Amino acid sequence: MDYPLLExxxxQWWDDHDILKKYLNRNEQASKRWSFVDGPITANNPMGVHHAWGRTYKDLWQRFNTMRGYRQRYQNGFDSQGLWVEVEVEKELGFKNKREIEEYGIGLFVEKCKERVLRFAERITEQSLRLGEWMDSPNSYYTMSDENNYTIWGMLRTCWQNGWIYRGRDVMPWCPRCATGISDMEINEGRRTVQHTSVYARFPLVDRxxxxxxxxxxxxxxxxxxxxxxxxxxxxxVKVEQDGDFYYLSADVVGKLNKLRGHEHGAAKVVETLEGRDLLGWRYTGPFDELPAWQDAGAEHRVVAWDEVTAAEGTGIVHIAPGCGREDFGLSKGDHLAVLAPVDENGVYLDGYDWLTGMSVGEVARPIFENLREKGYFYQTExxxxxYPHCWRCGTxxxxxxxNEWFISMHELRERLIRIANDIRWIPAFGLDRELDWLRNMEDWxxxxxxxxxxxLPIYVCDDCDEFEVIGSREELRERAVEGWEQFDGHTPHRPWVDAVKIRCAKCGGFASRILDVGNPWLDAGIVPFSTLHYRGNREYWREWFPADFITESFPGQFRNWFYSMLVMAAALEDTAxxxxxxxxATLKDEKGEEMHKSKGNSIPFDEAAHVVGADTMRWLYVTHAPEQNLNFPRIPTDEEAEAARAKGQPPRLSDLWMQTRSALDKLWNVYSFFVTYANIDEFDPTTRSLAVSKRSDLDRWVLSELQATVQRATEGLADFDAESASLAVAAxxxxxxxxxxxxSRRRFWKSEEDADKRAAYLTLYECLVTVTKLLAPLTPFLAESLYQNLVRSVDASAPESVHLCDWPVADVKLLSPRLHDETSLVMRMVNLGRAAREKAQIRVRQPLGVLYARxxxxxxxxxxxxxxxxVLEELNVKRLELLPADSDMLVYSLKPLMKVLGPKHGNLAQKVLAALRATDAHAGAEALRERGSLVLKVDKQEVTLTADEVEVEASAREGYVAAEERGAVxxxxxxxxxxxxxxxxxxxxxxxxxxxxxxxxLAIEDSIETWLSTDADLAAIAVEYRGYIEQETLSKRFTVQSEGASLAPSGDGVYRENIPAAKLNGHAATVTVRKAR
RNA sequence: GGGCGAUUAGCUCAGUUGGUUAGAGCGCCGCUCUGAUAAGGCGGAGGUCCGUGGUUCGAAUCCACGAUCGCCCA
Structure with a gap:
């Protein structure tokens, strides 16, 4: 099967018949609706296979609910604004820093960003379609849209009115290349283990x-x-003496000092022990006191207290630079320390740092070590x-x-957010704990x-009085604008155009300008449940579709990103989920279980996988997987392997893992092709035949019962957002x-006459195939369509045009039969045991046997x-079945204690009872239990009576008989x-x-033939005796057998002859000749 | 550094309120069936249930400590 080819x-057929449009319109008039909100995908690169996982889920639940008759919005979204796009556009343009962007022109740069987003949105849309994700793509939303941006303005204004927006001066993680702050949410994504050169420095004490x-x-x-x-x-x-100098450091690290001293220092000797508090207030000379920046600060260096200091790292004396560290800055507030902020937004030293000025932080380590050494401040490097945190986007x-940055205070929102999070169903359940953990610990945003x-950001700060206010809409801005509106009008609300607009300060009447900052991109994504549902312009519509019934995303990261930002928006605007x-x-890993990274070379582009493996197979991989577990994406053939196979007219050979994944689909395809083969031979038309289920065989009614149970399981699974159990039920x-x-049933299809039994078989198999096809429609839409067209549409023009326009199947509970289910399980079990027994005896199944004894x-x-x-007999090729009586000498018994009952009952004695039971003759014990229902044991000189509830008798076959057994069956x-x-x-x-x-x-399966057999007298005699059977099985119109003389078989065109070696026929060599019957 | 979770066959994972021969699928080896099959069936090899101690009549399961890994938070 070449799935990609089929797909x-x-x-093509869908395109030709406009099926997507018909699907999107199918439930237009429906009164019930189901609301799905798509988490915006970053429109910055083509999709990888990891995107396909989530998009498969998104599509399958929309399809499922479409088939169930729910009206829906099939809207997909693209995340468009933010640093990730800027970084890629910078690369395209060959820029290295912000200065180059400014020189190029912000307007041009922003247009480039928009172009890139549209380019990749289009690409992703194509790819999604290839995955079979059906969406209303002309109606896709973009977070760069005016609607999205202005809805955020409104939200921010609400926050401001509530007093939650503030301007903060703080020490923040900062990327010197991107020249921007990194939020708490982002910092975790870039942590990496790195090697740095640390330095030990000595600061001379002023009074010592x-x-x-x-x-x-x-x-x-x-x-x-x-x-x-x-x-x-x-x-x-401690105070230690070394080379005539005295050093103060933590008592715990003296050992380290000796290890570290290298060639430059002599042995260290402790001369005094003291407490940290003894050092407080000591003044010392700083390492760069000569710099103008320090001179201007007019401060002095001293020792301060901080109870977070430990001796685990360093010396127990911590260098404090309040302008360069978060904790340091916190400390500076309490201790009223001076704050020196030495570098600009690019990480370059500002004026006042003498020789350092103009150097960037990345290049000063060595020069600083040298400088310290010259000045006598250097001790050692290590x-x-x-x-260490890195920029999640550019790796710096x-x-x-x-x-100075802008924040939303979480002080009042935190409780709301926690309450809202509790109103949401999180799958898997630990999601709630994760979200709550974040909500409890998060800082202001x-x-x-x-x-x-x-x-x-619509924050306007007064040039005169420094007061700020937040503008909530374009209209409000126009009303307030006193300058620059003409330059802005007609543009999207982006830099640089919007920056031109000035308003009058509400407080002092001065000019107020927009801050130049842009917003955190999670604002863009978080507002989506409002902006895409027309919260601003059509509150009626918004009420109809809000809140979303369902969202789905890969959870790593989203608890503090999209989930979080949506919660914040909803909490701020409506105080509801x-x-x-x-x-x-979870996370998609490569075949070895390692993270996929483009830089590592192990990430798999979606197109490649779709081309070689196919969309349905990929979707099946995803839907059958437990979502909370990481998924290892199996290796796909390389392009060369795939092309080599295609050159030979074959589909690319997939790995075992793929074949394993796909086996259910392959089996279905085989059943389908079996059905089609014989239905064509017999010209069977399901629309013109019928037979009441009650008139069909046990086997038919059994499989129809299983089918109903499967419909139930699949429906319940999908309705409960459990694709795994639904798809596994279908696979089973x-x-x-x-x-x-x-x-x-094979023989029922082979036989030539069409009787009720054959009709029952055809109808039953047909119903099974058609129903399974519908169950598969949301899961594997291409395969399902292909089966549906041939099975249904080819014979019934009145049926829905596509499987995706069909109703979801409803289980017919009248057809459920637990009895048939149990009995068939029993037959299957007995057949398995019989096969196992045959295997032990090394007798192949084609050899008939006389009796099967069963218990x-x-x-x-x-x-x-x-x-x-x-x-059982037919399946095992055995003539007769006999039940083994309990006292059969073919059986031997063993006594299995049921410890779960015996343990609690006998307590301390349990182990001894067990030993006594093991010492008992099993046969006598089994008989006693069978006859009297109890068994008496002697334990520690007292009698203990065991009942049939406490001991299980297991029968197995006595040595010497060829047998198999399992759970009481033999x-x-x-x-x-x-x-x-x-x-x-x-x-x-x-x-x-x-x-x-x-x-x-x-020859074709249905071709009749003429057959000649030339062999020895024994086989010839047997062949003649069984002539009727052989002719029937091989569709031979004429069967000629000879054991001597010149061959009677013809030769020439259309005649095929084979010599059969004696080994294949139990010692009889033979020549077989066949020719298609005329 | 703090918190949570995990560790079971070559791989991916199940394993009920503790119950005495620890399972599945895949892979491997052998056999077998098949005019639907890249199918199916049967058998086999493969385990210190991370380690150490404890609780218990009985521990993969409960407790303590340790090791390793993962996740979350600093």
């Missing part, structure tokens, strides 16, 4: 000549901003490995920098970014259909087995082969060989 054909504080830092660039040193007041410190190491392409159910799924049914129903667990099962004996076979049985076996072997010859001769 291309189906897609020859004595130094020994401090340690991993960020030497912050030393010029040193203001203080912190010690833990409760920690022990290579140090640690986890972050610095910490004092900045930093919403500003000093970039170009993004939401223009923006969605009812969220399905989170296909397995039953293929390996039991069709296997057991089952209960009288009811025994009764059923006798009634269904023919199925099958024993009679292995004596009579001449008649041997002859029958031989005939079946021969028949099988003629079928092979037919196949080799290239």
């Amino acid at each position: 291309r054909g189906v897609q 000549p020859g004595e130094y504080l020994l401090v340690w830092t991993t960020t030497p660039w912050t030393l010029p901003a040193n203001v203080a040193c912190a010690v833990n007041p409760d920690l022990h410190y 290579s140090y490995q640690h986890v 190491e972050l610095i910490f920098r004092l900045v 930093m919403i500003s970014k000093k970039r170009y392409w993004g939401l223009a 923006p969605f009812k159910t969220v399905l989170g799924f 049914f296909i397995e039953n259909l293929s390996n039991w129903y069709v296997r057991r 089952v667990g209960s009288d009811a099962e025994a009764e059923a087995l006798q009634r269904l004996a023919s199925q 099958a024993v076979i009679e292995t004596t082969l009579t001449p008649e049985l041997l002859a029958e076996g031989l005939v079946r072997d021969f028949t099988h060989l003629v079928q092979e010859v037919r196949k080799h001769a290239g």
Whole structure:
């Protein structure tokens, strides 16, 4: 099966018949509606296979609910604004920093960003269609749209009116390349383990000549901003003597000092012990006191207290630079320390830092070490490995920098958010805990970014009085505008155009300008449940579709990103949940279980996988997987392998894992092709035949019962957002259909006359196939369509045009039969045991056997087995079935203690009871339990009575009999082969060989033939005896047998002859000749 | 550094309120069936249930400590 080929054909047919449009319009008039909101995909690159996982879920639940008759919005969304786009456009343009963007022109740059977004949105739309994701693509939303941006303005204004917006001065993680702050949400995505050179420096104490504080830092660039040193007041410190100098450091690290001293230092000796609090207030000379920046600060260096200081790293004396570290900055507030912010937004030292001015933080480590050494501040360097934050987008190491940024206060929102999170159904359930954990611990939301392409934050600051206010809409801005409206009018609300507009300060009447910052992109995504549902312009419509019934995204990251930002928006605007159910799924890994990364070369482009493996197979992989577990995406053939196969006219050979994944689909395809083969031969038309189910066989009614149960399971699963159990139920049914129903029914299709039995078989199999096809429609839309067209539409022009326009199947509970289910399970079990027994005896199934002796667990099962004996016998090629009586000498018994009952009952004695039971003669014990229902044991000189509830009797076959057993059921076979049985076996072997010859001769299944057999006298005699059977099985109109003389078989065109070696026919060599009958 | 979770066959994972021979699928080896099959069936090999101690008549399961890994938060 070449699935990609089939899918291309189906897609073409859909296009030709406009099926997508008909699908989107199918429930236009429906009164019930189901609301799905698509999480915006970043329109910045083509899709990878990891995107296809979520998009498969998104599509399948929309399809399922379409088939169930719900009106829906089939809207997909594209995340359009933000640094990720800027970075890619910078790459395209060859820019290295923000200055180049400004020189190029912000307007041009922003237009480039828009272009890129539209380009990749189009690409992703095509790819999604290839996946079979059916969406209303002309109606897709973009977070860069005016609607989206202005809805955020309104939301921010509401926040401002509530007093939640504030301007903060804080030390933030900062990317010096992107020249922007990194929010708490983003910082986690870029943590990496790296090697840095840390430095130990010594700071001379002002009032203690020859004595130094020994401090340690991993960020030497912050030393010029040193203001203080912190010690833990409760920690022990020591004064050590080394080379005539005295150092103060934590008592715990003296050992380290000796290890670290290298060639430059002598041995260290402790001369005094003291507490951290003893050091407080000591003044020291800073390492860069000569710099103008420090001179201007007019401050002095001293030792301060900080109880977070430990001796685990460094020296227990911590270098404090309040302008370069978060904790440092926090400390500066309480201790009124000076704050030095040494670098600009690009991480370049500002004026006042002398020789450092103009250098960037990344290049100063060495020069600073040298400088310290020259000035006598250097002690030692040490290579140090640690986890350090990097820019999640460009990979640059972050610095910490004092900045002015804008925040939404979470103080009042936090409780609302927690309450709302509890109103949502999180799948898997731990999602709620994760979200709550974040909500409890999160800081205020930093919403500003000093970039170009993004939401223009509508915050206007007065040039005169520094008061700010937030504008909530375009209309409000126009009313308030006193300057620059003409330049803005006609443009999207983006930089640079919107920046031209000035308003009058409401407080002092001065000019107020928009801050130049753009917004955090999660504002863009979070507003989607409002903006896409026309919250601003059509509140009626919004009320109809809000909240979303369902959203689904890969959960790593989203708890603090999209889920979070939606919660914030909904909490701020309406104080209610923006969605009812969220399905989170885990991470897609490569075949070895490693993270996929483009840079690692192991990420798989969607197009490649779709081309080689196909969309349905990929979708099936996703839907059958447990969503909360990571999924390893199996290897796909390389382009070369795929092309080599296609050159030979074959589909690319897939790995075992793929074949395993796809096996249910392959089996279905085979059943389907079996049906089609015979239906064509017989010209069977399901629309003109019928037969009441009650008139069909047990086998038919069994499979129809299983079918109803499958419909129920699939429906319940999908309705509960559980694709895995739904799809596995369908797979299990296909397995039953293929390996039991069709296997057991084959002869009914082969036989030539069309009787009620054959009609029942056709109708039953047809119903199963059609129903399964509909169940598969949301899961594997291409395959389902292909089957549907051929099975249904080709014979019934009145049926819905496409499987995707059909109604979802409803289980007919009247057809459910637990009895048939149980009995068929019993037959299957007995057949398996019989096959196992044959295997042990090394007698192949083609050789008929005389008797199968069976034992089952209960009288009811025994009764059923006798009634269904023919199925067992036919399947096992055995003549007769006999039930084994309990006292049969073929059986041997063992006693199995049921500890779950015995344990609690006997307590301390339990182990001894167990030992006594094991010492008991099993046969006598079994008999006692059978006859009297109890068994008496002697334990520690007292008698203990065990009942049938406490001991299970297990029967198995006595040694010497060829048997198999499982859970109380036993099958024993009679292995004596009579001449008649041997002859029958031989005939079946021969028949099988003629079928092979037919196949080799290239004959069609339904072709009648003429057959000649030339062999020894024994086989000839048998062949003649079984002539009727052989002719019937091989469709031979004429069957000529000879054992001597010149061959009677013809030769020439259309005649096919094979010599059969004696080994294949139990010692009889033969020549078989066939020719298509005229 | 703090919190949570995990560790079971070569791989991916199940394993009920603790119950005495620890399972599945795949892979591997052998056999077998088949005029629907890239199918199916049967058998086999493969386990220190991460380690150590404890609780218990009985521990993969409960407790403690340790190791390793993952996730979340600093």
